[in-house]
Amino acid sequence: MKVLLVFAHPDARSLNGALRDVAVAELQRLGHEVQISDLYAQGWKSAVDRADFPALAPDERLSPSTASKTAYEAGELTPDVQGEIDRMRWADVLILQFPLWWFTMPAILKGWVDRVYACGFAYGVGEHSDKRWGDRYGEGNLAGKRAMLIVTTGGWETHYGARGVNGPIDDLLFPINHGILFYPGYDVLPPFVVYQAGRLDQAEFEARAEQLRERMRTLATVTPIAYRRQNGGDYLIPSMELRPGLGAAGATGFNLHLGDEKPER
Amino acid sequence: MKVLLVFAHPDARSLNGALRDVAVAELQRLGHEVQISDLYAQGWKSAVDRADFPALAPDERLSPSTASKTAYEAGELTPDVQGEIDRMRWADVLILQFPLWWFTMPAILKGWVDRVYACGFAYGVGEHSDKRWGDRYGEGNLAGKRAMLIVTTGGWETHYGARGVNGPIDDLLFPINHGILFYPGYDVLPPFVVYQAGRLDQAEFEARAEQLRERMRTLATVTPIAYRRQNGGDYLIPSMELRPGLGAAGATGFNLHLGDEKPER
Numbered sequence: 001m002k003v004l005l006v007f008a009h010p011d012a013r014s015l016n017g018a019l020r021d022v023a024v025a026e027l028q029r030l031g032h033e034v035q036i037s038d039l040y041a042q043g044w045k046s047a048v049d050r051a052d053f054p055a056l057a058p059d060e061r062l063s064p065s066t067a068s069k070t071a072y073e074a075g076e077l078t079p080d081v082q083g084e085i086d087r088m089r090w091a092d093v094l095i096l097q098f099p100l101w102w103f104t105m106p107a108i109l110k111g112w113v114d115r116v117y118a119c120g121f122a123y124g125v126g127e128h129s130d131k132r133w134g135d136r137y138g139e140g141n142l143a144g145k146r147a148m149l150i151v152t153t154g155g156w157e158t159h160y161g162a163r164g165v166n167g168p169i170d171d172l173l174f175p176i177n178h179g180i181l182f183y184p185g186y187d188v189l190p191p192f193v194v195y196q197a198g199r200l201d202q203a204e205f206e207a208r209a210e211q212l213r214e215r216m217r218t219l220a221t222v223t224p225i226a227y228r229r230q231n232g233g234d235y236l237i238p239s240m241e242l243r244p245g246l247g248a249a250g251a252t253g254f255n256l257h258l259g260d261e262k263p264e265r
Numbered sequence: 266m267k268v269l270l271v272f273a274h275p276d277a278r279s280l281n282g283a284l285r286d287v288a289v290a291e292l293q294r295l296g297h298e299v300q301i302s303d304l305y306a307q308g309w310k311s312a313v314d315r316a317d318f319p320a321l322a323p324d325e326r327l328s329p330s331t332a333s334k335t336a337y338e339a340g341e342l343t344p345d346v347q348g349e350i351d352r353m354r355w356a357d358v359l360i361l362q363f364p365l366w367w368f369t370m371p372a373i374l375k376g377w378v379d380r381v382y383a384c385g386f387a388y389g390v391g392e393h394s395d396k397r398w399g400d401r402y403g404e405g406n407l408a409g410k411r412a413m414l415i416v417t418t419g420g421w422e423t424h425y426g427a428r429g430v431n432g433p434i435d436d437l438l439f440p441i442n443h444g445i446l447f448y449p450g451y452d453v454l455p456p457f458v459v460y461q462a463g464r465l466d467q468a469e470f471e472a473r474a475e476q477l478r479e480r481m482r483t484l485a486t487v488t489p490i491a492y493r494r495q496n497g498g499d500y501l502i503p504s505m506e507l508r509p510g511l512g513a514a515g516a517t518g519f520n521l522h523l524g525d526e527k528p529e530r
Contacts, residue, residue: 106370167440240423
């Protein structure tokens with residue numbers, strides 16, 4: 001398999017750097033091809049701005065989605081963005097690795113999403129009709145590929161538990177897993193989360209490293225999160241609300257969007 | 266009152282720019298003082314990196330929280346970061362305004378949070394004991410101040426409804442409202458959200474503008490979201506889990522952290 005790992009920590013000597021090395025070594029040992037987008041090392045530009053769209057007339061208003069669609073269709077995205085899109089198309093598996101900062105990804109990785117997820121590539125794809133509402137949430141240009149998160153947190157596991165003060169980790173990661181990865185078509189694997197990142201001793205690190213190796217060994221086989229496909233019949237169009245009667249008893253919020261079975265493909 | 270509005274859209278001629286002008290004009294008409302941090306106009310640097318900590322030795326590992334705490338305590342934060350902290354301390358009300366990109370804030374605004382929320386200022390504050398777990402979630406250096414979001418989305422309101430495919434807007438904004446604003450002490454006001462931002466005609470814009478003016482007129486009086494204060498007795502320490510028996514019947518996930526009453530202060 002081909003694996004793209006997008007890495008978003010400013011220091012390779014961090015726990016994140018060590019975990020990355022563990023994951024990459026195991027993938028290579030298994031014979032997979034690995035490419036790494038090391039955003040800090042690449043000096044990744046985070047902000048969507050006019051420099052992203054050189055063809056935009058100086059006095060023309062910048063609407064990011066419109067400018068992105070025009071540049072994508074004309075093959076005029078900037079080379080850094082186009083390079084990441086090429087890597088995403090090349091890879092069978094996308095891994096996003098980052099420390100959880102303020103309950104989501106660091107700015108530099110958000111900037112990778114904001115800029116690389118071009119209109120026409122990652123959204124604004126497919127027909128909008130009374131039968132379909134675009135190729136998204138389980139369909140799209142990345143369909144057939146898998147994606148997963150590797151995340152570290154400073155806080156304790158209980159703080160991110162079902163009743164933890166930070167909110168449940170699966171809910172905090174939903175906007176990424178469902179909104180960023182499932183949206184353009186990826187099958188999303190359960191995240192690999194390391195808690196209390198600043199406090200691991202060597203034995204704990206080794207234990208977590210071995211769990212991460214196991215996740216790398218099962219990349220192709222682990223069951224994806226069972227998000228409902230948007231155009232599979234579960235949602236009303238165009239309101240895009242889950243049909244009455246669907247959803248486990250008592251389920252509310254994000255959990256409504258988990259189906260009862262593995263996504264078909 | 267003193268109001269700081271942090272603005273994160275790349276073009277002032279956007280709907281966001283127009284809404285900002287409406288909000289600022291109404292605040293000024295009411296006699297409030299307003300400062301604007303226009304992140305694109307300021308050329309805000311998004312990524313936390315070594316340049317933020319000039320005192321860090323070149324061969325020293327960069328741990329962002331450690332470096333941030335050291336720089337904050339020594340008064341050696343970079344001038345752009347210190348300037349924003351000064352504005353936050355000056356303001357009675359903080360408004361974050363942004364277009365919802367991939368279900369959260371744009372990278373440039375996340376970079377404002379990642380960099381301005383210094384350790385010792387916005388987190389890592391207060392004692393950790395069996396009675397308290399830091400001054401956070403309702404306590405902290407910003408306690409006594411109010412904060413709110415002004416957000417635009419391309420999608421429809423129903424797509425962000427209780428059963429909408431994107432997830433409920435209040436859940437999508439929880440990591441910001443609770444995790445970024447309530448965490449360092451702000452009382453968090455309900456967000457002002459404009460849906461289908463690309464499709465408003467003049468009459469719809471005027472209607473939304475008037476609603477926004479009303480929100481500006483009620484900044485000091487509207488009831489904050491009733492998040493539970495962490496050290497108020499509702500959470501077990503140090504697991505930081507909501508005590509058994511608390512939480513509305515059937516409530517799960519983020520909604521557990523809403524109390525039954527207005528926060529006391």
